[in-house]
Amino acid sequence: MHDVIENGLEEYLGGQVRRDFQAHLAECEGCRVEVRQFEELSGMFHALREPDPIQPDPGFYFRVTQKIEAQQQPSFWSIFSLDAAFGRRVAFASLMMLALVGSVLVSTETGYEAPGVSGPEEAMASHDVSIPHESSVDRDRMLVTLASYKQQ
Amino acid sequence: MDYENTPEGALVRRAQGGDESAFRELVEKYQSKVFSIIHGIVRQKNDVEDIAQQVFAKIYFSIKNFDFRSSPITWIYKITVNECFDYLRKKKVRKLVYESDLSEDEVRRVENTEPATDRTPRTDVTLARRDYMTKLLERVSEEDRNLLMLKEVEGYSVEELADMLKMNENTVKVKLFRARQKLVKASQRLDRLPGSVA
Numbered sequence: 070m071h072d073v074i075e076n077g078l079e080e081y082l083g084g085q086v087r088r089d090f091q092a093h094l095a096e097c098e099g100c101r102v103e104v105r106q107f108e109e110l111s112g113m114f115h116a117l118r119e120p121d122p123i124q125p126d127p128g129f130y131f132r133v134t135q136k137i138e139a140q141q142q143p144s145f146w147s148i149f150s151l152d153a154a155f156g157r158r159v160a161f162a163s164l165m166m167l168a169l170v171g172s173v174l175v176s177t178e179t180g181y182e183a184p185g186v187s188g189p190e191e192a193m194a195s196h197d198v199s200i201p202h203e204s205s206v207d208r209d210r211m212l213v214t215l216a217s218y219k220q221q
Numbered sequence: 222m223d224y225e226n227t228p229e230g231a232l233v234r235r236a237q238g239g240d241e242s243a244f245r246e247l248v249e250k251y252q253s254k255v256f257s258i259i260h261g262i263v264r265q266k267n268d269v270e271d272i273a274q275q276v277f278a279k280i281y282f283s284i285k286n287f288d289f290r291s292s293p294i295t296w297i298y299k300i301t302v303n304e305c306f307d308y309l310r311k312k313k314v315r316k317l318v319y320e321s322d323l324s325e326d327e328v329r330r331v332e333n334t335e336p337a338t339d340r341t342p343r344t345d346v347t348l349a350r351r352d353y354m355t356k357l358l359e360r361v362s363e364e365d366r367n368l369l370m371l372k373e374v375e376g377y378s379v380e381e382l383a384d385m386l387k388m389n390e391n392t393v394k395v396k397l398f399r400a401r402q403k404l405v406k407a408s409q410r411l412d413r414l415p416g417s418v419a
Contacts, residue, residue, distance in 0.1 A: 075398050079372075079379050106405045110357070114373035116350035119261035122253070123269060130248050132270070133277045140278055 074100045082111050225289045233293050236284050244284075248277050251294070255301050261374060262305040264351060272308055276301050295385045298375070299367050306366070309355055353411075360407035365400035372397060 074097075077090035081104070094101050224230045232250070235243030255276050259269045279300050287296055358366045371377050371385075379397070383390045 076394070078398055078401070079394055083378075103405070106408070107401050110354075110401070110404055110408060111373060113350050113354050114369070116347045117261050117354055117370070117374045119257045122257050123260050123266065125252050125256055125270065125273065129252055129270070129273070130245055133248055133274050133281075136274045136278045137281050140282070 071097065071100055074104060078104070078107060082107065223289075224292050227292075229293045230289060233284065233287060233289075237287070244281060247280070247293075251297050252277075254294070255297065258298065258301045259305055262302070262351075262355065263308060264348065268308065268312075272301075272304055276304050279304065290387060292385050295371070298371065299363075302367055302370055303363060306355070306359060310359065356411060357404055357407050360411070361400060361403045365396075365403055368393075368396055369400050369404065 071093060073089050073093045077087045080087060081090055094104060225234065229250075232243055232247055236247055252273065255273050256269055259272045259276070260266070263269060263272065276297075280297060283300075287293070358369070361369075368382070368386075371382060372379075377385065379390050379393050382388075382397075383393045386393065388396075
């Protein structure tokens with residue numbers, strides 16, 4: 070699209086004819102096609118103009134205020150909505166609590182020891198041969214006790 | 222132009238300060254205009270009041286943010302047009318027109334915007350054109366849409382638009398030209414769609 074058309078289009082669509090605009094249209098097929106498209110669409114805007122004005126029914130303002138009040142009333146879900154600053158504080162406190170609980174759990178886990186077994190002698194002594202045992206279970210228990218002793 | 226120091230601006234200022242009577246005046250002053258705009262776009266008389274109520278509720282809730290960068294009527298117009306297009310998006314209203322009343326080009330356009338299965342007799346050329354235009358306007362930006370509507374539907378001149386939007390006339394002309402080009406492109410895309418829904 071050439072400048073002369075771009076500059077004069079609004080006047081042309083408004084019914085004002087500029088000589089340079091017309092002269093250019095007469096010699097430029099591309100601009101002619103484009104201007105025709107603009108004209109066609111411009112004409113179709115008339116369909117959006119309101120033919121018969123309609124007036125609001127009496128009491129329109131009252132109904133508007135009712136609508137506003139309805140939109141102002143807090144919904145059930147708004148109880149759960151938090152403002153941004155408070156939300157950040159709650160998130161931070163939750164994270165701190167999580168870290169604290171985590172560190173307590175970790176320290177408890179590392180401090181755990183097999184109760185009442187301090188060495189192989191004691192383990193051997195605690196093994197009462199007078200009581201009947203299933204031999205495979207006994208062997209496993211003994212191996213676990215000895216392995217945990219070696220690790221210490 | 223300093224819109225804050227106009228009678229409309231003063232009214233808006235009072236409403237911004239929480240003066241309920243000023244808001245009431247504002248509603249009463251612009252309600253006819255808002256109804257006309259809505260009816261022009263939507264053409265569903267039963268829904269005009271609902272949309273208008275929503276427009277004024279939006280004005281009520283956002284009036285404190287109005288900064289007088291445009292005239293109050295331009296701001297209200299923008300809210301109204303946006304509300305209409307939201308409504309149309311939600312409802313997807315379709316109207317039928319008599320094919321015989323249309324030119325060949327219009328028939329082609331309307332046929333392309335009607336679904337292939339929906340070939341019942343049509344009743345109104347204007348309604349078909351309106352539907353076609355609303356479909357096109359949905360495809361351009363909010364700014365382009367409002368500018369074109371103000372120019373083509375409301376009939377404001379370039380000079381008036383420049384004044385209302387606080388732009389110089391050349392900027393308005395360039396913006397209008399680009400908006401028109403986008404609309405033509407949208408129209409070409411829409412016409413290419415086989416059996417697209419109006």
